Amino acid sequence: MLMKTVPPYLQSENHPQADVCARCEVRSGALFGALDPNSIVRIHADIDDPSLPAETRIYARGEPGTAVYTVRAGIVRFQRLTADGERRIVRLAGRGDLIGQEALLQLPYADEAVTCTPVQLCRIPRQLVGKLGQADSALTHELMRRWQQALEQAGAWAAELTSGVARRRVLKLLGELSRLSGDSDEIWMPRREDMGAMLGLTIETASRMVSQLRREGVLRSLGQRRAVLDADALARALAVV
């Protein structure tokens, strides 16, 4: 992991969390990036940074929101059940994204949030943000920016991944997964059932498309939930269809 250099005044024996926050690789891009170092020192004690294994529920839809989270590493999916009992994944979040923001408004969580990979979070209690927000309008502004970002991503997800033939949807999903995997060519490979819930396809169709792309060399499997992606082949395949 890349660590930021830590100024001396942030190095505290009494507050180990201060170090974690100060060194946090996503801080500059994350929620509290807008805060000055002094504020960081004041809040560190209240912040927890849990590490969760894959397929762990972070919160449920409808649950009263008590905290907001920054994703420090890993991939999180947002899902909900449709009126007829189907599970649909409506969006993914990755490193640097803020999730569960509705907690700040004392609203119940809108979607169920589940880890797709092992995930490192930064858990920020609701009250803490409320307190800071009144003093710090930069934080408020940053929060609104995050909300807009989530809305933009939701729109892009709906526009790009929910129509067209199955092959194209899977290709576009691979592009999205590549983006989330930090521009490495190794990506997290969802279970076929999850791919179906993301794209509105059945398990079998998702499987067929993946197998086909593997035969074409766009994709190469590594173990269970990992694969390497040939970005050029992906681009070419998207251009053709």
Place this chain on the structure above:
Amino acid sequence: MLMKTVPPYLQSENHPQADVCARCEVRSGALFGALDPNSIVRIHADIDDPSLPAETRIYARGEPGTAVYTVRAGIVRFQRLTADGERRIVRLAGRGDLIGQEALLQLPYADEAVTCTPVQLCRIPRQLVGKLGQADSALTHELMRRWQQALEQAGAWAAELTSGVARRRVLKLLGELSRLSGDSDEIWMPRREDMGAMLGLTIETASRMVSQLRREGVLRSLGQRRAVLDADALARALAVV
């Protein structure tokens, strides 16, 4: 139109816009509902309330945002072009909804916004909200609430309207249109091409489904873009499929 009673101190000969704002039927539920009457008086001069015919573009995707709008009446659609040139409608907004919020962050508009019906708007310049937001934290809170509401609606749209067989999607869309038409049984009927862009279907499939529902008595056409909906029949049809 329902009018609110207007307190004397808001009745000003010099500021005709003050009356419009004070009488605004959606004010209590709208963005500035959080403001006290004195603030309302101060801002009215800067606010415009345009009326637009159907099929008018309010703003384009990517355009630098200069204003945020409250929908006072009518229906607005958010659309964008996918990477392969398809038009997708990602969400609808109705009475009381706030649109173009990204302008407040000095970001370009994320989607193209187009009127579906004749629409009455309330146009609020970006600077105005910025000024007020620093003085009034209730306004800031209300803004965040709107953002969350938009995100929730986007999620519901994606989850409910983008998968399942065509018949069910059309039925669910009718339910959504009924909700937007203020619980009257008369709804705005989109063009078939727009229904396709909302549901990820072709014009022909949308047409077939509508015709079928009309034959079943779920729907009765009134002129070009209007229809009456039998809510019970709709509920029954949704339960069966």
Place this chain on the structure above:
DNA sequence: CGAGCCGTTGAGGGGATTCAAGCTCAGTGG
């Protein structure tokens, strides 16, 4: 080693798309 989950593949049917032809209706101009 069997159980269970996940992924793969095949066969068949059904639903959506595609291609095509008419239809209605509003607006236009002879």
Place this chain on the structure above:
DNA sequence: CCACTGAGCTTGAATCCCCTCAACGGCTCG
């Protein structure tokens, strides 16, 4: 007044793509 026009809607027929049902193989774990 009415043929003419064009846009939007409807319907049919054929095709194709995806879903359903089913069987099987690999893998992990008790």
